[in-house]
Amino acid sequence: MANDRKVDPKEGRKTHSSNEGAADRARVEKVADAFRNRYGREPECWVRAPGRVDAMGSHTDYNGGFVLTVPIDRDTWLVAARREDHQVHLSSLNIEGDGQFDCRDVLAERLSGWQIYVQAVAQLLVEDGYPLTGCDVMVHGTLPIGSGLSSSASLEAAVTVLFSQLGGFQLDPVDMALLCQRAENKIVGVNCGVLDQYSVILGEADSLLLLDCRDLKHSYAALPADILPVICNTCTPRSLSNSAYGERRESCMTGVRQIQAQGRDIETLRDLSVADFAEVSAQLDPVVARRCQFVVEENQRVFDLAQAFENDDRAAIGQLCRDSFMGARDLYEITVPNMEAMFAAASESPGVIGVRQAGAGFGGCLVAFVERDKVAAFERECARRYQQRSSIAPEIYAVAAAPGAGRLVAARQSAEKAFATA
Structure with missing residues (x-):
């Protein structure tokens, strides 16, 4: 478990x-x-x-x-x-x-x-x-x-x-x-x-x-010294109170109840491994199943990404970030077109190691992990590519922990x- x-x-x-x-x-x-x-x-x-x-x-x-x-x-x-x-x-x-x-x-x-x-x-x-x-x-x-x-x-x-x-x-x-x-x-x-x-x-x-x-x-x-987080602001503000945040949360609670009804002793989705979820997902409402799948897999990605940073495994960092964004798009459905435009722009820019959504979604920012010595080139190219796709001037800037x-x-x-x- x-x-x-x-x-x-x-x-x-x-x-x-x-x-x-x-x-x-x-x-x-x-x-x-x-x-x-x-x-x-x-x-x-x-x-x-x-x-x-x-x-x-x-x-x-x-x-x-x-x-x-x-x-x-x-x-x-x-x-x-x-x-x-x-x-x-x-x-x-x-x-x-x-x-x-x-x-x-x-x-x-x-x-x-x-x-x-x-x-x-x-x-x-x-x-x-x-x-x-x-x-x-x-x-x-x-x-x-x-x-x-x-x-x-x-x-x-x-x-x-x-x-x-x-x-x-x-x-x-x-x-x-x-x-x-x-x-x-x-x-x-x-x-x-x-x-x-x-x-x-x-x-x-x-x-x-x-x-x-x-x-x-x-x-x-x-955080490895030669990797910087870079904020990629789509300049598409979101309002959490007025978004579909509450609906996603309710879907997760519904999923827990439906899984408990199958005889599983769980309190929250955190109590399921990816393998556990595969055993119970077929009996869930299809929309609820997608929402729950994202959360269960995202929990596992937290540990996998921490290990990837510790091992300086940049290929793993990139794949985990990509999997997270795709799950947010296809399973949790919290992306919007400008987030997808920013994901594409950042993924194609110099020095990028990985890029994914930040926060609750429905607009706002993405975060990219970028090689420190290529941050300036990344910022310029990501901004150019995003503006080409969206006709919006973004805000792209590196931050420190x-x-x-x-x-x-x-x-x-x-x-x-x-x-x-x-």
Whole structure:
């Protein structure tokens, strides 16, 4: 049975800590200036949370399965200063809309757009007994919204870190991920799994994160130094709430019930190996069978890809990524024409090792694994080929594996120094 597979947790969980790497000075000054112009004072707290991209494991998280993911250095920054009252004032440097709410009655006036994610986290913190501090907040992100790079989870994680810093309390990283997931489920209304939140909170620099979504155990695997993930944004945004995400999830639950009716003792599709599924698939509804087949095979590909990276087996990396995309297209049916155009363009471009869908599908991004010394050529050629096929100018850019959510002390110090010498 597939449930014999285990993720060996790294000894000790990653603690919530500072990310003290050198901050981009231009970005620091831009964000600090925006905060001063909006609120008329200096920011006192800087936090960040990365986005993330699937290396392997689409739609396995809510099936209690396994995911191999890469937290990336495209991220969300929150810059804030405490207020004497109970008000939280929200503004963004690159997303439209200001808003505010009262910490004593967070949802008295429900906000919309990106601001509801802030409210959602705040409400769950209050319900769990954590103290909220009024504050002025400026948001700046480098993640494209609605493209499968977990911009929502990145914002949720950054908000949680911010309130914990201002309020003087700490959350266990796994508890933080679960709180952010509950906020998105309960308040925002998206029935997501825990993958996105876990990835952006517990990631480590230069590493892949292998997550067991049932037991919430994880391990880390090194990404070869001469391979870079490259984000291939189709510039075809998706809306997860309005997509067929819920239908796919229901098909998987139906499949579990139909398999249980055959006498199989399973909780989720994660409990089936590929061979197990072959024995029960003929008695499933045909559409349900296709959905379940993809998830069962995708779970196996997670382990196979982790092993392929460890062995630096580039042929295996390429084949596994291709199999994943074809399954997403033919079995789970979550691709759209522009995703298929991007897959073809990336597959034909210099230096590509493998390419597959990122996130939930229905638009958004693909991820390619590319030889480091050929990234520039890949970016140029992939963009050209995609635009020929789609008449849309894409966004193609390499990313690095980044640490999880935390403070940006280096950014704060840089901003204070810049202000002092201005």
